[in-house]
Amino acid sequence: xxxxxxxxxxxxxxxxxxxxxxxxxxxxxxxxxxxxxxxxxxxxxxxxxxxxxxxxxxxxxxxxxxxxxxxxxxxxxxxxxxxxxxxxxxxxxxxxxxxxxxxxxxxxxxxxxxxxxxxxxxxxxxxxxxxxxxxxxxxxxxxxxxxxxxxxxxxxxxxxxxxxxxxxxxxxxxxxxxxxxxxxxxxxxxxxxxxxxxxxxxxxxxxxxxxxxxxxxxxxxxxxxxxxxxxxxxxxxxxxxxxxxxxxxxxxxxxxxxxxxxxxxxxxxxxxxxxxxxxxxxxxxxxxxxxxxxxxxxxxxxxxxxxxxxxxxxxxxxxxxxxxxxxxxxxxxxxxxxxxxxxxxxxxxxxxxxxxxxxxxxxxxxxxxxxxxxxxxxxxxxxxxxxxxxxxxxxxxxxxxxxxxxxxxxxxxxxxxxxxxxxxxxxxxxxxxxxxxxxxxxxxxxxxxxxxxxxxxxxxxxxxxxxxxxxxxxxxxxxxxxxxxxxxxxxxxxxxxxxxxxxxxxxxxxxxxxxxxxxxxxxxxxxxxxxxxxxxxxxxxxxxxxxxxxxxxxxxx
Amino acid sequence: xxxxxxxxxxxxxxxxxxxxxxxxxxxxxxxxxxxxxxxxxxxxxxxxxxxxxxxxxxxxxxxxxxxxxxxxxxxxxxxxxxxxxxxxxxxxxxxxxxxxxxxxxxxxxxxxxxxxxxxxxxxxxxxxxxxxxxxxxxxxxxxxxxxxxxxxxxxxxxxxxxxxxxxxxxxxxxx
Numbered sequence: 027x028x029x030x031x032x033x034x035x036x037x038x039x040x041x042x043x044x045x046x047x048x049x050x051x052x053x054x055x056x057x058x059x060x061x062x063x064x065x066x067x068x069x070x071x072x073x074x075x076x077x078x079x080x081x082x083x084x085x086x087x088x089x090x091x092x093x094x095x096x097x098x099x100x101x102x103x104x105x106x107x108x109x110x111x112x113x114x115x116x117x118x119x120x121x122x123x124x125x126x127x128x129x130x131x132x133x134x135x136x137x138x139x140x141x142x143x144x145x146x147x148x149x150x151x152x153x154x155x156x157x158x159x160x161x162x163x164x165x166x167x168x169x170x171x172x173x174x175x176x177x178x179x180x181x182x183x184x185x186x187x188x189x190x191x192x193x194x195x196x197x198x199x200x201x202x203x204x205x206x207x208x209x210x211x212x213x214x215x216x217x218x219x220x221x222x223x224x225x226x227x228x229x230x231x232x233x234x235x236x237x238x239x240x241x242x243x244x245x246x247x248x249x250x251x252x253x254x255x256x257x258x259x260x261x262x263x264x265x266x267x268x269x270x271x272x273x274x275x276x277x278x279x280x281x282x283x284x285x286x287x288x289x290x291x292x293x294x295x296x297x298x299x300x301x302x303x304x305x306x307x308x309x310x311x312x313x314x315x316x317x318x319x320x321x322x323x324x325x326x327x328x329x330x331x332x333x334x335x336x337x338x339x340x341x342x343x344x345x346x347x348x349x350x351x352x353x354x355x356x357x358x359x360x361x362x363x364x365x366x367x368x369x370x371x372x373x374x375x376x377x378x379x380x381x382x383x384x385x386x387x388x389x390x391x392x393x394x395x396x397x398x399x400x401x402x403x404x405x406x407x408x409x410x411x412x413x414x415x416x417x418x419x420x421x422x423x424x425x426x427x428x429x430x431x432x433x434x435x436x437x438x439x440x441x442x443x444x445x446x447x448x449x450x451x452x453x454x455x456x457x458x459x460x461x462x463x464x465x466x467x468x469x470x471x472x473x474x475x476x477x478x479x480x481x482x483x484x485x486x487x488x489x490x491x492x493x494x495x496x497x498x499x500x501x502x503x504x505x506x507x508x509x510x511x512x513x514x515x516x517x518x519x520x521x522x523x524x525x526x527x528x529x530x531x532x533x534x535x536x537x538x539x540x541x542x543x544x545x546x547x548x549x550x551x552x553x554x555x556x557x558x559x560x561x562x563x564x565x566x567x568x569x570x571x572x573x574x575x576x577x578x579x580x581x582x583x
Numbered sequence: 584x585x586x587x588x589x590x591x592x593x594x595x596x597x598x599x600x601x602x603x604x605x606x607x608x609x610x611x612x613x614x615x616x617x618x619x620x621x622x623x624x625x626x627x628x629x630x631x632x633x634x635x636x637x638x639x640x641x642x643x644x645x646x647x648x649x650x651x652x653x654x655x656x657x658x659x660x661x662x663x664x665x666x667x668x669x670x671x672x673x674x675x676x677x678x679x680x681x682x683x684x685x686x687x688x689x690x691x692x693x694x695x696x697x698x699x700x701x702x703x704x705x706x707x708x709x710x711x712x713x714x715x716x717x718x719x720x721x722x723x724x725x726x727x728x729x730x731x732x733x734x735x736x737x738x739x740x741x742x743x744x745x746x747x748x749x750x751x752x753x754x755x756x757x758x
Contacts, residue, residue: 338732339719453696457680463696463733510677541636542700543657543711544674547666550639575634579646581653581715583736
């Protein structure tokens with residue numbers, strides 16, 4: 027008698043036995059396909075003799091022979107058990123997981139297969155059950171294969187019950203879902219500088235920036251490494267990426283005072299966090315990394331913060347710029363699509379900052395954008411493990427200018443640009459374009475001189491106001507202007523000054539140059555002349571014209 | 584005697600007030616004509632009335648806007664066409680950059696190095712037009728050299744100020 031499956035606990039009865047005592051037959055027992063032992067069959071003063079092999083296991087065959095009972099015997103009630111088993115396996119490791127503890131990366135698929143043994147035991151029904159932070163992402167709870175994932179770091183157990191023909195076997199495995207660990211996070215920070223046209227970027231503009239690409243200087247170069255233990259989850263579904271948060275604060279005098287920030291006040295850094303560029307923070311040469319590359323990953327990236335100081339047109343010219351950008355660069359574990367991951371957890375962060383004060387300063391021969399101070403010393407920055415990120419409000423790249431916290435309302439009138447203001451004084455009083463025109467050469471040094479006179483106020487709005495008035499007066503008193511009208515040839519303080527003639531004519535030219543109309547017949551001409559005659563304050567008159575809606579309504583460009 | 588002086592003063596104030604009121608009515612009516620006409624001829628442009636310089640009561644200011652473009656119009660009425668002609672000539676007396684625009688209004692000039700301004704006389708009115716344009720809104724213009732950009736800006740503001748001037752002449756002539 028052969029057993030297709032290994033049997034144990036084998037017993038049976040021999041009936042119709044006439045041999046009352048003594049041996050009347052033998053049984054050879056084979057275990058695992060090989061002869062094991064021979065058992066004698068003896069009479070027991072009974073017609074029925076029970077035969078049992080006790081707890082002998084792995085019986086594959088028995089041979090009953092040498093029967094001497096004179097009338098022959100019969101066999102009945104064979105009973106035995108089949109020691110069936112179910113084994114849990116995973117394609118990433120060899121052998122059975124039964125009773126073991128494995129590791130997995132959170133959020134990534136874990137494939138569990140249940141294999142009944144022996145093979146002939148297949149064909150039964152499966153029932154999986156789980157404990158811990160787990161979700162089913164594939165397969166079925168009632169099939170041989172199921173795909174699960176942990177929904178967070180933690181311990182989970184998977185158990186399968188397998189039933190066939192009333193026989194149920196079970197197995198389980200414990201899985202620790204663990205995040206990779208940060209093993210290194212550093213950055214090298216370069217020096218900030220003001221670059222002239224073509225110096226660091228191949229264009230025609232001035233920039234304030236960190237590092238100089240064309241000369242090989244670094245800006246911010248990040249390096250991070252993480253380690254993951256041996257794990258049974260799908261390695262292609264897990265990876266690491268950079269995410270950078272910035273609390274930007276950029277204040278400039280361009281067309282009036284304007285800011286690029288979300289902060290509620292200059293010092294409230296926590297109120298201004300935004301996403302920098304994109305999530306993930308990647309460039310073609312600095313992609314995200316996945317654990318299909320290995321259990322130890324190293325990731326690089328860079329940042330080149332910069333702020334343009336000039337561009338093509340006059341309203342794009344920055345007189346003064348103050349930058350106080352704070353950054354937190356994060357190394358983030360993610361699963362799935364890094365741009366919209368089902369699960370992500372920060373592993374580390376590196377805090378750094380960039381900024382300084384740039385002012386258009388006169389250097390003796392010309393005015394240049396000058397870095398007066400920096401708050402970004404070059405050197406090494408070191409990151410630390412992190413478990414949380416700041417809350418970010420929108421993307422910094424989508425920001426538009428806003429009023430500076432505590433500052434005046436935003437203006438979009440180009441005359442509030444010092445550059446435009448000076449340009450129009452050239453056009454109105456001197457009849458030439460400071461950038462050059464077909465009949466006049468460029469006068470960039472002069473344009474820079476007068477603009478830098480105003481930029482020296484930095485962010486002092488009262489000072490700027492006063493400087494604009496004095497600049498207007500300077501154009502009134504310029505030799506180039508006063509030679510156009512004999513009545514203007516002798517300004518206050520000159521030997522030939524005649525207040526009665528000069529003052530009336532001064533107001534006339536205010537109308538002419540600031541408002542582009544003739545005041546003849548206008549009661550305002552007398553009104554302002556009388557004020558000037560009584561006060562002798564030419565700045566007051568210029569101030570009134572410069573601030574008037576009549577002047578500010580001109581289409582400045 | 585004192586009574587006569589008082590009566591004369593009262594009459595003067597009344598006359599001045601009436602003249603001012605009449606002037607305002609004229610300018611208001613002129614603004615209405617201009618607005619209606621230019622709105623028809625220049626669709627998409629928006630406008631508002633500007634606030635004159637303090638104590639400048641006898642001037643109509645209209646500010647017209649279009650994305651990246653703007654025009655300021657100032658209209659000053661005089662007692663007569665002759666007076667208006669005398670004023671415009673005085674206005675341009677010291678202006679070296681000017682050219683007469685023949686065929687426009689009664690007498691007209693473009694002036695300034697960019698020719699962004701046009702001033703003309705129509706009847707007893709002097710009309711000042713100044714145009715501005717941000718040509719850098721066009722990416723192509725940003726690629727031009729400085730002189731090329733100046734020429735492009737000049738062409739655009741000159742075209743704009745001339746176009747508005749022509750519409751203004753027509754609007755002023757409307758009944």
